[in-house]
Amino acid sequence: MGLLILTLIIAQALTFVMLVMTPPPPRSIYRLEEIARALKGGDLATRAGQGLVRSSASRPPRARMPPPPWPPGEDPSLRLAGLLGVDPADVVLFVRPQAPRSLRGGPGMGPEWLPDPGRPPQHHGRHRVVQIHVMTFDGGLAANNFVAALRRADGLWTVVQPGPDPFPNEWHKRLLLWLAGCVLLTVPLSYFFARRITAPISAFARAAEALGRDPTGAILPLSGPAEIGTAARAFNDMQARLKRYIEDRTGMVGAISHDMRTPLSRIRFKLEAAPPSVKSAVLADVEQMEQMITSVLAFIRDASAGRPRERVDLRSILECLVDDAAQMGRNVSLEDGEAVTVTADSLGLARLFGNLVDNAVKYGGEARLKVSIEADEALVEIADRGPGLADSDLERVFTPFYRADSARTLDGGGVGLGLAVARSIARAHGGDVVLAASPEGLTARVRLPL
Numbered sequence: 256m257g258l259l260i261l262t263l264i265i266a267q268a269l270t271f272v273m274l275v276m277t278p279p280p281p282r283s284i285y286r287l288e289e290i291a292r293a294l295k296g297g298d299l300a301t302r303a304g305q306g307l308v309r310s311s312a313s314r315p316p317r318a319r320m321p322p323p324p325w326p327p328g329e330d331p332s333l334r335l336a337g338l339l340g341v342d343p344a345d346v347v348l349f350v351r352p353q354a355p356r357s358l359r360g361g362p363g364m365g366p367e368w369l370p371d372p373g374r375p376p377q378h379h380g381r382h383r384v385v386q387i388h389v390m391t392f393d394g395g396l397a398a399n400n401f402v403a404a405l406r407r408a409d410g411l412w413t414v415v416q417p418g419p420d421p422f423p424n425e426w427h428k429r430l431l432l433w434l435a436g437c438v439l440l441t442v443p444l445s446y447f448f449a450r451r452i453t454a455p456i457s458a459f460a461r462a463a464e465a466l467g468r469d470p471t472g473a474i475l476p477l478s479g480p481a482e483i484g485t486a487a488r489a490f491n492d493m494q495a496r497l498k499r500y501i502e503d504r505t506g507m508v509g510a511i512s513h514d515m516r517t518p519l520s521r522i523r524f525k526l527e528a529a530p531p532s533v534k535s536a537v538l539a540d541v542e543q544m545e546q547m548i549t550s551v552l553a554f555i556r557d558a559s560a561g562r563p564r565e566r567v568d569l570r571s572i573l574e575c576l577v578d579d580a581a582q583m584g585r586n587v588s589l590e591d592g593e594a595v596t597v598t599a600d601s602l603g604l605a606r607l608f609g610n611l612v613d614n615a616v617k618y619g620g621e622a623r624l625k626v627s628i629e630a631d632e633a634l635v636e637i638a639d640r641g642p643g644l645a646d647s648d649l650e651r652v653f654t655p656f657y658r659a660d661s662a663r664t665l666d667g668g669g670v671g672l673g674l675a676v677a678r679s680i681a682r683a684h685g686g687d688v689v690l691a692a693s694p695e696g697l698t699a700r701v702r703l704p705l
Contacts, residue, residue, distance in 0.1 A: 265444065269437045283417060285401075287331065290348075291338040293415040294405040308418040315412050316402050318349040335403065345406040455483040459490065465685070466494055512551040519545055547656075550672045564684075569595040569633055569703070572604050573624050576612055586621035587612060595626050595633045597703050599684050604703075607680040608635065610673040611688070611699045615639035619696050628705070632686070635701040643697045649690045653678045677701075 283302035290307075293299050299307040325331075332348035339346060404412045423431070462475040474491045477484045523541055526534045573589050580587035608624075615622035619639020627634050644652065648659045656671040677699075678688045686703035 261448075266441060269441065285417070287335050287338055290401075290403050290415060291335060294339060294403060294413050296413075299415075305420055305424075306418050307415050310414045312404070312412045312414050313410075315347045315404050315406070316349075316414055317347075339405060341405065347404040347412075348401065350401050452483075455487070459483065459487060462490065466490075466497075509552060512548045515548055516545070519548075553676075564598050564600050566596050567599055567601045567604070569597050569599075569604070569635065570626050572601060573608060573626065573635070576605070576608055577624065580612065580616070580622070585616050587616065588621075588623055590623070590625040592626050593628075595628060595705075597633050597684075597705055599703065600680075603680045603683070607677045607688075607701065608637070610677045611637045611701070614673055615641070615697075615699070618642070629702075631705055633703045633705055635703075636698055637701075638693075638696060638698040640696040643692045644690065646692065649692065652690065653688070 283305055285300060285302070285307070289300040293307050293309055296309075299309060301307075332346055333343055335348050336343040336346040400417060402414065402416045404414045406412055459475060474494060475487045477487050477491075519541055523538070526538055526541070529537070570589075570592070571594075577587050577589045612622045612624075615637050616639070619641025621639055623638045625636045625638075627636075644659055651657055652659055652671075653674050654671075655675040658671040674688070681688045681701055681703065684703055686701065688699060688701050691698045691700060
């Protein structure tokens with residue numbers, strides 16, 4: 256609010272200075288001798304680009320309202336008739352009403368007749384005569400817009416009056432120059448003030464987007480206008496509460512998983528004395544539960560780990576995975592291409608792509624990797640030739656412990672945390688993982704910001 260008020264004050268101050276420094280030019284003053292010469296057909300006088308205009312009329316111009324009487328010896332029409340050497344009845348001279356000049360200097364509405372300002376206001380019928388700048392002096396007439404006419408021998412009238420103001424005139428040019436200077440002065444100030452207002456809003460939007468991907472990210476700085484600071488403080492409080500909630504829930508699941516190992520150890524010990532037929536079946540279930548507990552603890556450990564991030568070569572990480580798979584006899588390949596560098600936790604990315612490659616080999620027999628750049632993101636595609644998934648399962652398989660029907664039919668199908676871990680790691684890096692079905696199998700697409 257303070258910045259807005261300051262901007263308005265500066266704009267008003269510049270407007271005031273502009274009006275003071277560039278006042279409109281004074282009214283043109285024409286001498287009666289110049290008016291008489293123009294009526295006789297002589298040269299037309301000019302003032303500041305504005306000149307007299309001469310025309311002919313069949314009838315004399317008439318004032319919308321007859322003028323009040325002038326003091327003896329001050330009537331300019333009588334003085335003009337004397338300069339012309341004609342009967343005063345053949346001369347018309349009056350002031351045409353005109354409002355204060357606009358930028359284009361056109362006529363406006365005003366009083367019907369404008370007498371000498373030295374005289375007191377008079378009334379003519381129902382109309383009040385208003386005094387403004389009209390005066391006569393020795394040989395001169397200063398009026399807003401006068402009209403002079405002379406009857407010629409052929410009965411027609413020669414009419415002389417000031418022409419319209421030129422546009423643009425010198426005053427307009429000075430005004431435009433001042434306006435351009437004010438614009439050049441206010442634009443940087445306006446940009447500075449706008450940046451002070453919008454920069455915190457942009458940071459607020461980026462923080463809100465980052466919160467959805469990584470609730471443990473950095474808090475929003477409390478800067479900018481007071482209103483933005485209040486919103487940022489509330490946002491930081493919300494982020495802190497959300498972080499505590501996630502930590503409490505994760506800690507509770509980890510504690511439960513850890514404590515389950517003790518009763519499982521007792522069950523395994525007691526199975527030693529059980530008959531072989533019972534022992535083998537129960538021992539398989541115990542081993543599966545221990546595998547689930549190990550996966551849960553690993554998932555929680557990765558979710559809570561805050562490893563430092565650095566610029567890493569994405570293709571190099573994938574090449575290491577391909578080499579490890581080759582040593583284990585797996586069919587894993589990486590398509591040639593350019594190097595792609597991202598800011599990430601290299602161990603986290605290794606586990607992300609390791610889980611996806613394991614799934615592709617387990618359910619599709621092979622894994623074909625491809626790295627590319629789309630817009631401002633790195634794209635890694637991992638394709639297989641397996642049975643694929645139903646459309647309804649393409650998103651559900653990312654839910655922890657969910658296993659599709661095709662996974663349940665395979666021995667050692669896992670516990671349903673591999674894809675959940677992969678997506679969690681990708682989103683913590685500002686990216687995501689999605690699955691797409693194709694006639695040849697299934698393709699996992701990983702997007703990471705560059």
